[in-house]
Amino acid sequence: MQRIEFLGCPMDVASMDDTVETIRSxxxxxxxTQHVVVNVAKLVNMRDDPQLKESVHSCDIINIDGMGVVLGARFLGHSVPERVAGVDLFHELLKMSKTNQFSVFLLGAxxxxxxxxxxxxxxxxxxxxVxxxxxxxxxxxxxxxxxKIRASGAQLLFVAITSPKKENFINRWRDQLGVDFVMGVGGTFDVVAGKVKRAPRWMxxxxxxxxYRVIQEPGRMWKRYLTTNLKFALLLIKEKAKRLFGPAKTN
Structure with a gap:
């Protein structure tokens, strides 16, 4: 997988199939393998949260989750073929685990x-x-x-806890978990359990x-997304301007 740097964060440019095969191997x-997905909110929050930044940068695979990050990376000239959404990767890894008889542990919610x-x-x-x-x-x-996780003999661990708690927990205990793969999956268990609906495919x-999340939970989500999306847009504009009008590089 090709690794790029986008707004100060390393990210792996990979398809879903490439990601699953890399993890299986x-x-x-x-x-x-310590894994993380990055969306707009996480990318913005990392800039003011050194511990979260360290936890993300420590990961072996850093997938691009949100379409906002995909489009932003393309805007700055990076070739990103697709997003690798955490909830979709979760299901693909379960399919792969069933085929390969790998055992999994579900933590969170x-x-x-x-x-x-x-x-x-x-x-x-x-x-x-399981x-x-x-x-x-x-x-x-x-x-x-x-x-308990170590004693279970699980090979894959999925952590469904809010950010930055899940990233920091994983990074803090990575050497003691006894698993071969660990990733944070955020609110995925709520979706799988039928408690929360995913946005329609076109969205x-x-x-x-x-x-879609703002529409579902306007009181809790509107301010959060308004703030992070605006900050992200400003970061993109500043970075684009720097590349277009910044001082020329000299040898």
């Missing part, structure tokens, strides 16, 4: 949500090896939870999933 070889998500996953992918699951409210004893293609 690493698991087969027993090579640990409320107890009833992760329980329902696990049941739905097993119905969608019969024969998938080593265990646990809710996302374990902060009073992280070490015990990490030991996903045009980078309007944020708008």
């Amino acid at each position: 690493a698991i087969t070889a027993g090579q640990f 409320k107890d009833e949500v992760v329980s329902q998500a696990t049941s739905n996953v097993l119905a969608l992918y019969p024969g998938l090896k 080593a265990g699951y646990h809710h996302g409210y374990f902060w009073d004893d992280e070490a015990a939870l990490v030991e 996903q293609q045009y980078g309007l999933e944020w708008l």
